[in-house]
Amino acid sequence: MSVITKKICLLGDFNVGKTSLIRRFVEDKFSDQYLSTVGVKVSRKSLNVKTDLEIHQVNLMIWDLEGNTKFKPITPSYLKGASGSIIVADLTRVSTLGSLSQHIALFLKINPKGTIAIALNKADLVPQEKLAKLLENYSSHNHPQILTTYPTSAKTGDNVADIFEKLSKSIV
Amino acid sequence: MNYSDDRTSSQSKNSDSLPSNIEPIDNLLDVLLDSELSQDSSSIQQAQTNITEQSYNVLSEELSTVSDQQENDIKDDFVKNSSSLETKDNNSNDPDIDVEIEQQDDITLDKAVKYKAFLRQTVDPQTESLEIDKSDPDSLNQYDKALGIEVESASIEELAESVNTLIPLIVELLKYKIDDSQETILRGVTPIVERIIEQRSIEEPQKMAAAIAKILPFAIAENINLSPEEIAKAIAPELALSIKEQIRLDENAISEALGSEMGKAIKTQIEVEKDAMVDALYPVIGDTISKYMVEIVKEINTKVESTLSPEGFKRKLQARIRGVSEAELILQESVGCHVQAVFLIDKDSGLIIQEARKFGEQELESDMLAGMLTAIRSFANDCIVSGSELDSIDYGNWQIHLEVAGYCYLAIILKGEPNKSFINRVRRVFGDIVLNYGNDVSLFDGNLETVPIEIKPKLEQLIEPEIKQPKKTSSSKTMLWLLAFFVAIVVIPLSLTTYRSRIAQNIEHTAAIQLDAAPELSVYRLEPKVKKSKLTIQGRVPSEYLLAQAIIICQKIAEQNNLQLDNQIVAVDVPVDPSLLTGEISRLTHLFNQQSGILIETNYLARNLSIKGFILDQAKEQSIIEAFSRIPGIKHTTIKIANRLPSFPERIYFESSSNKVDLANNSSKIKSVIEFLNQYPTLNMKLQAYSDGVGSKQANQKLGIKRCSNLKDVLIAKGVEPSRLVSDCETHRISTRQPNQTVRLTRYIKFKPFISTK
Numbered sequence: 001m002s003v004i005t006k007k008i009c010l011l012g013d014f015n016v017g018k019t020s021l022i023r024r025f026v027e028d029k030f031s032d033q034y035l036s037t038v039g040v041k042v043s044r045k046s047l048n049v050k051t052d053l054e055i056h057q058v059n060l061m062i063w064d065l066e067g068n069t070k071f072k073p074i075t076p077s078y079l080k081g082a083s084g085s086i087i088v089a090d091l092t093r094v095s096t097l098g099s100l101s102q103h104i105a106l107f108l109k110i111n112p113k114g115t116i117a118i119a120l121n122k123a124d125l126v127p128q129e130k131l132a133k134l135l136e137n138y139s140s141h142n143h144p145q146i147l148t149t150y151p152t153s154a155k156t157g158d159n160v161a162d163i164f165e166k167l168s169k170s171i172v
Numbered sequence: 173m174n175y176s177d178d179r180t181s182s183q184s185k186n187s188d189s190l191p192s193n194i195e196p197i198d199n200l201l202d203v204l205l206d207s208e209l210s211q212d213s214s215s216i217q218q219a220q221t222n223i224t225e226q227s228y229n230v231l232s233e234e235l236s237t238v239s240d241q242q243e244n245d246i247k248d249d250f251v252k253n254s255s256s257l258e259t260k261d262n263n264s265n266d267p268d269i270d271v272e273i274e275q276q277d278d279i280t281l282d283k284a285v286k287y288k289a290f291l292r293q294t295v296d297p298q299t300e301s302l303e304i305d306k307s308d309p310d311s312l313n314q315y316d317k318a319l320g321i322e323v324e325s326a327s328i329e330e331l332a333e334s335v336n337t338l339i340p341l342i343v344e345l346l347k348y349k350i351d352d353s354q355e356t357i358l359r360g361v362t363p364i365v366e367r368i369i370e371q372r373s374i375e376e377p378q379k380m381a382a383a384i385a386k387i388l389p390f391a392i393a394e395n396i397n398l399s400p401e402e403i404a405k406a407i408a409p410e411l412a413l414s415i416k417e418q419i420r421l422d423e424n425a426i427s428e429a430l431g432s433e434m435g436k437a438i439k440t441q442i443e444v445e446k447d448a449m450v451d452a453l454y455p456v457i458g459d460t461i462s463k464y465m466v467e468i469v470k471e472i473n474t475k476v477e478s479t480l481s482p483e484g485f486k487r488k489l490q491a492r493i494r495g496v497s498e499a500e501l502i503l504q505e506s507v508g509c510h511v512q513a514v515f516l517i518d519k520d521s522g523l524i525i526q527e528a529r530k531f532g533e534q535e536l537e538s539d540m541l542a543g544m545l546t547a548i549r550s551f552a553n554d555c556i557v558s559g560s561e562l563d564s565i566d567y568g569n570w571q572i573h574l575e576v577a578g579y580c581y582l583a584i585i586l587k588g589e590p591n592k593s594f595i596n597r598v599r600r601v602f603g604d605i606v607l608n609y610g611n612d613v614s615l616f617d618g619n620l621e622t623v624p625i626e627i628k629p630k631l632e633q634l635i636e637p638e639i640k641q642p643k644k645t646s647s648s649k650t651m652l653w654l655l656a657f658f659v660a661i662v663v664i665p666l667s668l669t670t671y672r673s674r675i676a677q678n679i680e681h682t683a684a685i686q687l688d689a690a691p692e693l694s695v696y697r698l699e700p701k702v703k704k705s706k707l708t709i710q711g712r713v714p715s716e717y718l719l720a721q722a723i724i725i726c727q728k729i730a731e732q733n734n735l736q737l738d739n740q741i742v743a744v745d746v747p748v749d750p751s752l753l754t755g756e757i758s759r760l761t762h763l764f765n766q767q768s769g770i771l772i773e774t775n776y777l778a779r780n781l782s783i784k785g786f787i788l789d790q791a792k793e794q795s796i797i798e799a800f801s802r803i804p805g806i807k808h809t810t811i812k813i814a815n816r817l818p819s820f821p822e823r824i825y826f827e828s829s830s831n832k833v834d835l836a837n838n839s840s841k842i843k844s845v846i847e848f849l850n851q852y853p854t855l856n857m858k859l860q861a862y863s864d865g866v867g868s869k870q871a872n873q874k875l876g877i878k879r880c881s882n883l884k885d886v887l888i889a890k891g892v893e894p895s896r897l898v899s900d901c902e903t904h905r906i907s908t909r910q911p912n913q914t915v916r917l918t919r920y921i922k923f924k925p926f927i928s929t930k
Binding site: 002003004005006007039040042043044059061063075077078080081082083 | 518519520521522523524537539540543544547550551553554617618619620621
């Protein structure tokens with residue numbers, strides 16, 4: 001079993017739930033309170049990833065980046081050296097879904113070989129029928145490096161571990 | 173429990189009628205308050221009793237349930253009850269008393285319960301058994317009037333009784349009124365309650381205590397829940413005292429109780445308000461720091477005191493070379509620098525390529541640290557676009573030192589101030605890593621297996637202070653060599669010279685002793701000195717002979733010790749005591765003259781000795797000269813020595829058979845005899861008579877003796893000392909006649925000089 005360390009980033013507009021997703025994944029906790037991330041926060045989570053050949057222990061170094069706002073773009077240098085990225089949007093805010101493509105482009109510009117997973121967060125706040133429609137609209141990023149799109153909920157924990165694990169598996 | 177929804181309308185109605193409601197209650201309270209002053213009022217008492225009993229009956233049911241049932245039930249009962257009361261109230265002319273139960277606070281209910289419990293004890297059993305008209309609808313009216321008009325006429329006892337019977341009603345009224353005009357009721361009731369409690373607690377403190385005790389914990393608990401601040405305020409002043417008291421009673425109890433929580437409390441306080449804690453601890457920390465500083469200063473002192481040690485010299489040298497002050501170096505040495513961990517981190521991703529940490533140090537979250545460090549680096553580089561790099565992060569006494577290369581950087585976590593040599597070492601090691609493994613590092617993808625294993629030991633080099641140690645010892649080794657060199661330079665020659673000088677001294681000593689041992693040299697000061705394989709003798713001797721003697725002695729010693737002899741003895745002419753010298757000369761002269769055939773005369777003048785005289789034996793002459801030359805003080809010897817005595821050829825001739833000396837013809841001859849004797853005063857003359865042989869031997873012998881004595885007389889008469897003239901005439905000597913010789917020439921006396929034996 002080899003030990004592999006990988007850096008992944010969480011990208012997305014402010015208040016889409018990046019920090020909450022990480023918190024749910026790393027500590028399995030959730031809080032309704034909104035705490036804005038300043039700069040960057042690094043977390044670690046070890047996973048066992050099974051590939052065709054062997055089982056790897058993957059230490060994910062998860063960089064939680066400050067969400068971008070109109071006034072403050074994401075610092076590109078934080079993205080350097082990331083193997084993968086989870087780009088997060090808020091299903092309850094259309095504007096955040098709209099800026100997904102912008103984040104994808106930024107990430108791929110800095111890491112041309114990086115892998116992307118898209119998390120459409122706060123799925124618990126959206127009625128089921130609306131969710132299906134939104135997913136249909138925003139899952140259509142036909143880019144080879146975009147692994148998948150998941151509706152996630154940091155509050156309920158739906159798909160949170162799945163999206164991280166899937167991304168880990170693809171970058172190992 | 174929320175009933176408000178259905179009764180919103182009535183509530184608003186109530187609040188409208190609030191001022192009018194207050195009046196009667198106030199009046200009632202006034203009565204209660206002034207009960208002591210009031211006088212007879214039996215009618216009122218009657219009325220009051222009626223009313224009270226009526227309501228009491230109604231209420232007693234509910235109130236009895238209050239203590240047994242739970243809050244919900246109580247409230248339900250109240251609701252039921254309220255309707256019946258409402259109807260009664262409507263019948264009377266009283267101002268509108270709308271009974272309702274809405275959102276009753278826990279505390280209100282609680283008060284009610286408590287109050288009832290209290291009442292049960294205070295109400296006189298007699299009052300309870302009073303006969304009461306249950307069906308008097310005007311009783312409320314009467315009560316009202318009584319309150320307004322006749323209160324003052326009631327006697328104290330009666331009033332008290334009526335008050336007692338009224339109490340349950342009051343309670344109920346109060347209960348209903350509380351929501352509408354809590355404030356007023358409170359204002360009114362409080363003094364009575366206070367007084368009652370006061371009174372009761374004086375009369376029957378035990379019972380009071382028992383009554384309150386049951387509910388006290390709940391009450392306190394409830395109040396803490398509701399208004400913790402008030403409770404805190406109430407308890408606060410006593411808290412300190414009670415703690416003090418408890419400490420007095422059991423010293424350890426408080427600390428035991430608090431101890432386990434203290435740590436947590438401090439921790440929490442630090443989390444909550446760090447600054448306050450900092451302020452609080454500052455004085456203590458100051459002390460701690462000063463203590464630490466004292467230690468450091470001590471260390472510095474010892475370092476300063478050891479200025480003259482090799483380390484001190486080394487430090488001085490270092491200070492000179494590096495151009496920093498010595499104090500800085502001392503401080504650096506005193507404070508030191510400990511590396512806790514070294515990380516080789518990928519510059520972009522912040523992933524750890526390799527790490528090394530000090531054994532036994534507490535675990536660092538290295539991954540996180542590397543990530544955050546990388547983020548900080550990126551941040552700094554983005555914010556400060558100057559192309560420069562973040563090279564260290566300081567936090568207190570700790571430092572993260574950063575060395576950055578193309579694809580990776582080195583982060584060293586260390587305590588204290590790193591010195592220049594350490595940084596140089598770091599750069600060397602890092603340069604080495606980048607140079608040799610730069611390619612592997614640039615291809616690092618998070619898989620630690622791809623990292624060359626050689627990197628780790630290199631990083632570990634930086635941690636272990638032992639690496640530094642050999643350096644130190646090597647320097648101390650050089651110091652040792654230097655010392656040895658010093659020893660070689662100073663001590664060895666020193667000891668060699670001491671050794672040599674000791675040997676030399678020995679030799680000198682022997683030489684001096686041996687020179688002393690020679691008697692003729694002992695009086696002279698001769699100084700033997702050994703220098704550079706040479707035996708030098710200095711000094712003065714008065715003669716060449718003594719010099720030679722000294723040389724012989726010293727030569728022997730020099731040969732024994734393989735030394736060359738450097739003779740610096742000078743034979744000097746020491747003026748010898750002249751009387752001794754002349755004495756010696758005259759002694760020797762006399763001694764030699766004693767021997768036969770030797771007649772010498774010595775004359776010493778101005779260090780010159782002249783020897784003259786006759787030494788007939790030539791062999792003796794040499795030894796005699798030698799003997800004189802040995803006398804010290806004689807510089808030159810002049811020798812005038814003859815080996816033969818001088819001859820005197822003149823003869824005195826006589827007439828035949830005559831013994832008379834012909835003075836006329838021989839005067840010149842006699843004169844020359846005297847001259848000869850004067851010339852050689854040391855020589856004497858022998859007179860020898862010769863005959864012509866004519867006549868008898870006897871006659872001639874006689875004649876010869878006569879002639880001798882005659883001549884002797886003549887010479888003595890001429891002034892010659894008789895002792896110098898010796899007659900040798902007894903012997904009959906006949907001269908042999910030469911051809912062509914007259915006879916006359918055969919009769920004569922011959923002179924023969926000789927050395928007299930004295």
